[in-house]
Amino acid sequence: MQPPLYQAKAEFFRMLGHPARIRVLELLQHGPVPVRDLLADIEIEPSSLSQQLAVLRRAGIVVSIREGSTVSYALAGGDVAELLRAARRILTELLAGRNELLAELRESDPAPPVPAAAE
Numbered sequence: 229m230q231p232p233l234y235q236a237k238a239e240f241f242r243m244l245g246h247p248a249r250i251r252v253l254e255l256l257q258h259g260p261v262p263v264r265d266l267l268a269d270i271e272i273e274p275s276s277l278s279q280q281l282a283v284l285r286r287a288g289i290v291v292s293i294r295e296g297s298t299v300s301y302a303l304a305g306g307d308v309a310e311l312l313r314a315a316r317r318i319l320t321e322l323l324a325g326r327n328e329l330l331a332e333l334r335e336s337d338p339a340p341p342v343p344a345a346a347e
Contacts, residue, residue, distance in 0.1 A: 240287075243283060243284075243287050243289075246280060246283075248270055248272055248276065248277065248280045249280050249283065249284055250312075251269070251270050252266060252270065252277075252280060252281065252284065252290070252301070253284070253289070253290075253303070253308055253309075253312055254312060255269055255270075256290060256301060256302055256303045257303065257309045257312060259302065260293055260300040260301065260302040261300055261301060261302075262298050262299070262300045263277070263281075263298075263299050263300065263301065264298075266281075266301065281301060284301075285301075288304055289303070289304055289308055290302065290303060290304055291303075291304050
C-alpha cells in the first residue's frame, strides 16, 4: 500500500530540508557542476558533500555525470529549479511582510524618554 500523497509530500520536503542540499540544488540550476566546484562553493567536508549528494541522487533529484576523471552533478529535471524559484518568491513575500510590520512597530512605538541629567 502506498502512503497518502500528503505523507509522500512531507517526505519529499524532509529530504530537501538540509542547507547543504538546498545549496547544491541552487548551484545546479544553471547546468551541471563538477564536484570540485561544489566543494569550493559550499565549503563543507568532502565526505559530508558526498552524503548529501547521495541523498539527492537516491531521491532522483540529481544525476551524476562522469567525464573522464571528473564527476559532475546536474538536476534530473527542471521542476526542482522551478520549486526553488517558487520558494524564493514565497520567502521574499514573507520577509517583505515582516519588514512592513517591523516598520509599523517602530513608527507606533515612540522612543523612550531620555532621562534628564542630574544637576
